[in-house]
Amino acid sequence: MFSHIVSFSIPDELAKGNMAVGVMIMGIFIGIGTALLEAVEAEARNAGCRKLWLITTNDNLDAFRFFQRRGFVVSAFRLGTMNEIRRLKPNIPEIGCYDIPVRDEIEMEKRLDLAGGWRVVRGNGGR
Numbered sequence: 034m035f036s037h038i039v040s041f042s043i044p045d046e047l048a049k050g051n052m053a054v055g056v057m058i059m060g061i062f063i064g065i066g067t068a069l070l071e072a073v074e075a076e077a078r079n080a081g082c083r084k085l086w087l088i089t090t091n092d093n094l095d096a097f098r099f100f101q102r103r104g105f106v107v108s109a110f111r112l113g114t115m116n117e118i119r120r121l122k123p124n125i126p127e128i129g130c131y132d133i134p135v136r137d138e139i140e141m142e143k144r145l146d147l148a149g150g151w152r153v154v155r156g157n158g159g160r
């Protein structure tokens with residue numbers, strides 16, 4: 034069953050109304066997240082978008098790893114903002130992934146308009 038799902042064409046599956054299948058089985062590390070992200074990036078490039086952008090939280094180590102490995106960089110780190118957001122959305126848990134308190138927002142982005150992507154500066158930070 035999974036081999037069928039992993040080898041699907043996302044646009045075809047979306048056209049058939051099967052988006053929920055891909056979303057539901059994300060998180061089990063079999064390539065669905067990568068396939069969805071690649072499809073989103075392709076659509077965004079076709080639409081002329083200049084960057085992809087997302088917000089995750091400090092406890093979501095899997096997402097932090099996943100998006101960095103796929104070209105995203107941290108564009109903002111907002112300390113303690115989840116406490117304010119929790120006042121508006123009380124259903125956000127206090128404790129998140131890996132039993133880590135959910136405290137901070139991490140904003141990440143991937144620029145699509147830079148031919149070589151982000152330049153990683155090593156060593157002295159470019160000074």
Ligand SMILES: CC(C)(COP(=O)(O)OP(=O)(O)OC[C@H]1O[C@@H](n2cnc3c(N)ncnc32)[C@H](O)[C@@H]1OP(=O)(O)O)[C@@H](O)C(=O)NCCC(=O)NCCS
Pocket residue numbers: 058059060061062063064065066067068087088089090093095096098099100102
């Ligand atoms: C982050 C997430 C989207 C990845 O989706 P996925 O379909 O599981 O990922 P894929 O199978 O396409 O890619 C494999 C990636 O999973 C992660 N991964 C694989 N095995 C893992 C493990 N045992 N433990 C933790 N992460 C693992 C790695 O980042 C891996 O990428 P890498 O091979 O480049 O290191 C998924 O963890 C998820 O759905 N999380 C819950 C929802 C969520 O947090 N979404 C993001 C909100 S900002």
